[in-house]
Amino acid sequence: MSTATKQAVLYSFWRSSCAWRVRIGLNLKKIPYEIRPINLTTDENKTPEYKKIQPFGAVPAYIDNDDKDTALVESVAILEYLDETRPEFPLLPKDPYEKSVVRSLVQAIAMDIQPICQSRVLRYIGSEKEDEWAKHFLSEGFSALERMLEKTAGKYAFGDLITMADVLIVPQFYNGVRGELDMSQYPILFRINNTLQEEEAFKATHPSRQPDCPPEFREEGN
Amino acid sequence: MSTATKQAVLYSFWRSSCAWRVRIGLNLKKIPYEIRPINLTTDENKTPEYKKIQPFGAVPAYIDNDDKDTALVESVAILEYLDETRPEFPLLPKDPYEKSVVRSLVQAIAMDIQPICQSRVLRYIGSEKEDEWAKHFLSEGFSALERMLEKTAGKYAFGDLITMADVLIVPQFYNGVRGELDMSQYPILFRINNTLQEEEAFKATHPSRQPDCPPEFREEGN
Numbered sequence: 001m002s003t004a005t006k007q008a009v010l011y012s013f014w015r016s017s018c019a020w021r022v023r024i025g026l027n028l029k030k031i032p033y034e035i036r037p038i039n040l041t042t043d044e045n046k047t048p049e050y051k052k053i054q055p056f057g058a059v060p061a062y063i064d065n066d067d068k069d070t071a072l073v074e075s076v077a078i079l080e081y082l083d084e085t086r087p088e089f090p091l092l093p094k095d096p097y098e099k100s101v102v103r104s105l106v107q108a109i110a111m112d113i114q115p116i117c118q119s120r121v122l123r124y125i126g127s128e129k130e131d132e133w134a135k136h137f138l139s140e141g142f143s144a145l146e147r148m149l150e151k152t153a154g155k156y157a158f159g160d161l162i163t164m165a166d167v168l169i170v171p172q173f174y175n176g177v178r179g180e181l182d183m184s185q186y187p188i189l190f191r192i193n194n195t196l197q198e199e200e201a202f203k204a205t206h207p208s209r210q211p212d213c214p215p216e217f218r219e220e221g222n
Numbered sequence: 223m224s225t226a227t228k229q230a231v232l233y234s235f236w237r238s239s240c241a242w243r244v245r246i247g248l249n250l251k252k253i254p255y256e257i258r259p260i261n262l263t264t265d266e267n268k269t270p271e272y273k274k275i276q277p278f279g280a281v282p283a284y285i286d287n288d289d290k291d292t293a294l295v296e297s298v299a300i301l302e303y304l305d306e307t308r309p310e311f312p313l314l315p316k317d318p319y320e321k322s323v324v325r326s327l328v329q330a331i332a333m334d335i336q337p338i339c340q341s342r343v344l345r346y347i348g349s350e351k352e353d354e355w356a357k358h359f360l361s362e363g364f365s366a367l368e369r370m371l372e373k374t375a376g377k378y379a380f381g382d383l384i385t386m387a388d389v390l391i392v393p394q395f396y397n398g399v400r401g402e403l404d405m406s407q408y409p410i411l412f413r414i415n416n417t418l419q420e421e422e423a424f425k426a427t428h429p430s431r432q433p434d435c436p437p438e439f440r441e442e443g444n
Contacts (some may be wrong), residue, residue, distance in 0.1 A: 047267075067349070069229040072319075072326065073341075074329035075329075076329055077326040077329050080321070081325075096303055096307050097303070100300065100302065101294070103303075104296040107296035112278055124358065136346065147277040148277050151292075
């Protein structure tokens with residue numbers, strides 16, 4: 001019997017930092033996947049069809065290349081799943097204590113920074129106040145993250161191997177740049193982000209290289 | 223040689239839903255712990271001393287009963303750590319796919335609902351607008367969670383065994399009640415929360431039963 005030839009599918013939006021996390025994970029683990037773009041700016045994510053796949057109407061959603069058709073949702077849950085089912089390029093250390101330290105970096109970004117400054121929140125804040133809002137919460141968040149990295153960083157966020165923390169750092173750093181923060185205020189974060197830019201899995205998954213990236217933004221990542 | 227007699231320590235605030243998550247996990251797994259209350263209303267969490275322990279100045283932080291003195295931070299990272307180091311009362315299913323489904327419920331609460339309505343965000347919004355804000359994002363979040371539970375729930379959030387998803391549901395439900403939402407709009411959530419109220423680990427860890435709960439709120443949980 002041959003193994004399944006079904007391709008994995010990722011519902012993604014070029015500029016979503018949460019979708020980018022999963023693209024990096026898939027590329028680090030060399031899992032082939034098809035991208036199905038969901039346009040968050042035209043409310044394509046709010047259709048009843050898409051909400052059946054992802055109840056919050058958010059990206060990413062991921063369908064694995066196995067016999068199940070149900071999509072997995074929530075970026076960190078998807079990364080944990082990929083890490084458990086694909087031992088190649090582990091994203092977490094083996095020791096439970098070290099693993100918890102990496103997960104605390106992941107969750108500092110995924111729970112304490114990203115959600116407060118995501119687009120559905122900024123839209124509710126309104127265009128007059130959204131810049132001030134994003135700057136306030138992004139700087140508060142990056143400062144705390146920088147203090148965590150003082151204790152944990154080596155070449156990367158946790159020691160000298162790429163982990164799940166790095167997978168979240170690069171997309172969040174990009175959001176900081178978009179929010180016009182002076183990211184050199186966070187020297188460890190700045191250095192780690194620069195180092196990761198050299199890695200093919202981070203480069204290839206950059207928003208500017210996505211099939212649904214509008215032509216005027218294609219230069220950004222070069 | 224005798225085993226360590228050091229007691230685990232939890233930095234907690236009676237009304238913090240994130241601290242409550244970890245209290246439930248510790249109680250389900252019958253790990254004895256000492257509570258060190260950190261008063262979020264008097265900015266005790268913003269002192270340089272506490273920020274050395276938890277860089278965001280948030281609760282919980284957890285020091286295990288081993289030879290390490292460094293605190294673990296971020297509630298879900300702590301729960302994952304407890305689950306890996308204490309096999310008693312597993313909080314996640316064994317199958318990676320099912321595990322990912324439970325983690326997606328966990329993260330729907332921990333990333334898509336709680337952070338947007340936490341106290342440091344509401345304080346920034348200001349007392350005039352915070353009620354409307356909390357109601358908007360809590361109802362949006364609970365509606366999506368209810369749709370996820372339609373696919374996953376049995377007696378509890380995922381089938382008929384208590385999982386990490388339930389550990390997060392009860393404190394978040396409590397926040398919904400505090401935000402004066404009509405929680406009967408979410409019948410599955412409502413039923414699961416009621417069922418969990420019968421469990422000792424959820425009862426004993428209720429905010430109203432905490433050592434730092436002010437006397438006027440002690441009746442709440444009875």
